Amino acid sequence: MTGPAKHGVLVYSNNINDLAKFYTELFSLQITRETPELISLVKEGFNIIIHTPPIELPQADFNTVKLFMTVDNLEAAKLKAQKLGGQAFAGEWSNPLFRVCNIADSDGNPIQLREFRQ
Template sequence: MKGPARYGAVVYARDVRRLADFYRQFFGMTVLRETPDLISLDKDGFNIVIHVPPVEMPEAGFSPVKLFLTVESLAQAREAVTRYGGSVMDGEWCNPVFRLCNIVDPEGNPIQIREFSR
């Protein structure tokens, strides 16, 4: 896989090394990238990013797994999500390869959406 993945999941963990070792050993995943805050793993094109949570994880009411999906346009996706029963979370972030924001599905599950640079 070249460059950041377009589809996969972010899994928040207090101990990223321990969780990454589990996925590597049990599922045979390969480390693509490693920093102190995250380890990116791949298996047959599916990407799991094990990441230190951005906030302290509460014991209840917090999902440690967040899907990430690619959209053509963040602006259009942000406008459309409410029509389908979801909502948009505050904030937008970018790097040289893609921009991202977070939405919430009708059941309250967070989803990161990415718009890749052309």
């Protein structure tokens, strides 16, 4: 796999090295990228990104697993999510490759949306 994944799962952890060891040894995932904040694992096109929490989160509000999905348009996807009973959250972040924002599905599960730059 080259470049950032378009679909996968983010797993927040306060000890990314131990969690990466768990996944690599149990499921034979391969490390494709490693920084002090994240470790990216892949197997057969499936991507798990183990990431330190980006902000201090109260334990009661801490969701440790978050899907990430690529969409063509962040704004259109947020509106559609709301029409389908989901929730769109304020805030957007970007890097040179894509923009991201967060939504929740109709059951409240968190999802990161990614819109890749052309």
